[in-house]
Amino acid sequence: SYVLTQPPSVSVAPGQTARITCGGNNIGSKSVHWYQQKPGQAPVLVVYDDSDRPSGIPERFSGSNSENTATLTISRVEAGDEADYYCQVWDSSSDLLYVFGTGTKVTVL
Amino acid sequence: EVQLVESGGGLVQPGGSLRLSCAASRFSFSRFWMSWVRQAPGKGLEWVANINQDGSEKNYVDSVKGRFTISRDNAKNSLYLQMNSLRAEDTAVYYCATHLTLRLFDYWGQGTLVTVSS
Numbered sequence: 001s002y003v004l005t006q007p008p009s010v011s012v013a014p015g016q017t018a019r020i021t022c023g024g025n026n027i028g029s030k031s032v033h034w035y036q037q038k039p040g041q042a043p044v045l046v047v048y049d050d051s052d053r054p055s056g057i058p059e060r061f062s063g064s065n066s067e068n069t070a071t072l073t074i075s076r077v078e079a080g081d082e083a084d085y086y087c088q089v090w091d092s093s094s095d096l097l098y099v100f101g102t103g104t105k106v107t108v109l
Numbered sequence: 110e111v112q113l114v115e116s117g118g119g120l121v122q123p124g125g126s127l128r129l130s131c132a133a134s135r136f137s138f139s140r141f142w143m144s145w146v147r148q149a150p151g152k153g154l155e156w157v158a159n160i161n162q163d164g165s166e167k168n169y170v171d172s173v174k175g176r177f178t179i180s181r182d183n184a185k186n187s188l189y190l191q192m193n194s195l196r197a198e199d200t201a202v203y204y205c206a207t208h209l210t211l212r213l214f215d216y217w218g219q220g221t222l223v224t225v226s227s
Contacts (some may be wrong), residue, residue, distance in 0.1 A: 090212035
């Protein structure tokens with residue numbers, strides 16, 4: 001089945017930019033979605049279809065996707081952005097319809 | 110805003126059964142696919158099963174096929190997951206989630222914890 005690989009952790013100072021990668025074979029041909037999960041809470045969709053934001057998600061969250069890597073970028077990082085982040089794709093041709101990345105813990109220094 | 114409330118989790122012995130429920134409100138439940146997603150303690154997210162609008166189409170991850178059954182009752186705006194022959198590796202928080210768009214999970218409930226242990 002399709003595999004999505006994320007770095008286990010990313011550390012960033014407040015006000016700086018965090019970049020979280022999601023690697024997959026030819027992931028650029030798929031739509032990638034990103035979820036934020038704070039401790040003890042349910043995941044929340046923050047970016048969908050590579051780069052679109054649901055209503056209510058700050059413009060500081062953006063995404064891109066090309067070739068073998070998708071990236072979630074958090075600009076002007078705030079303490080409240082500290083969370084786990086997961087990428088996800090839909091693989092309608094596979095028995096495993098929904099594939100999640102391994103997850104990245106973002107720590108705000 | 111969409112509301113999803115899971116219930117039915119708890120402690121169960123290996124080989125036992127449990128039925129999870131998800132009460133949906135504030136959206137047209139019967140119009141959309143729904144899923145169950147789980148998260149083992151300290152681990153990542155894993156899709157478990159989904160079901161189409163009228164319950165005629167269901168899909169499962171291989172590890173639960175033949176043991177878990179997803180169903181829904183549109184009259185009650187409710188989603189269910191019947192879990193049989195439970196194993197220790199089924200221990201997780203189980204979330205129900207909406208598919209307003211089939212390719213992603215738009216909204217999630219707060220989750221219910223299932224612990225399989227003797």
